[in-house]
Amino acid sequence: METIINTPGKISGKTMAGIIIVIIGGLLLIDQLDLFFVPNWLLSWPMAIIAYGLYMGAKYNFKKPVYIWLLVIGTAFLLTDNIDNADRMVWPIAIIGTGAWMVMKHTKHDEAHAQDASYKEI
Template sequence: MGNQKGKVWAGLFIVAIGGLLLLDNVGLDMPNWLFKWHTFLIAIGLFVGAKHNFRNSGWFIITLIGIIFTLNNAIPNLNATHVLLPIGLVALGLYLIFKPKDSYSHKAKWRKFAQEDPLTPFTEADDTTTSSTAQKKASNNDYLDSVNVFGGSHQIIYSKNFKGGEITAVFGGCDLNLTQADFEGEIIIDVTAIFGGAKIIIPPGWEVKSEVTAIFGGLDDKRSIQPVTDGKHKLVIIRGIVLFGGVDIRNY
């Protein structure tokens, strides 16, 4: 059902672009800014949002960037740097603060557990390559919610009943280590990487399925092929949007 829905939205997106180009070619007077890259960025953002039921922040960020540059071109004497950019940053910040917290049906169920068992800091060997802005945390929570804007985080999941979660990396990055985690069946990790990225380390034998929408970016599976040792099928589904960024999957 999800793949069929994605095909429908992709078809509508292509039809809309083709229709606009056709109207322009037959001589209909249309504004020049309508065919600029930032206008297509708005269309891509709305397409990605509709495809994922507007549940993550990636579509909002892409659409917001497109709107800022579109208004700067459509409205004469409007300085995007002085006016629209600060407004856009305020809007992005408010969205991250007040965005719906029930993107997944099981999140509310496990929120109480997360409050009773909060993140605890950990120390590790001297790491000269780690940015001073990075935060290192060990987590016993069953649900992941990692937001990295102009910074980074290194997280280890110890939960034996891991439920998946969300990673947001905007001009930042997230290193997620799942080698100590466990779960039954399948989980979903929703990744939004815009001018940023994520590295996910998983144990040998886990299956990974990518449903990521990549625009000038991608998901790179760098795992070595290793057989399943415990006979249990475990599936990690990676969804989301990657724009000018990347996601690396590793098992070391």
């Protein structure tokens, strides 16, 4: 007999997907019934990318960086679609941020290897 024990405070990927689907369905229903004003950007394809990024983050407990990429790309497209001339600033900032993140990541990685090498020599 198999026992399933859930870790307290941990949301599974299926639970997060269900929450996202319920929220999307609720927003679509509210939009159709005209109960409240739902902005157009809230039901756009960049928001779908952002929602998928949140799902992927929850699925892997926000340990794998794939969700960050989806959130950044979705946010960049969301800003360029909804703000006039935002593409002049958003994409260069995104490229600079990506480059800075890559440099910082490799710098930390190289420092860790240098410290490990010094301990091994002793």
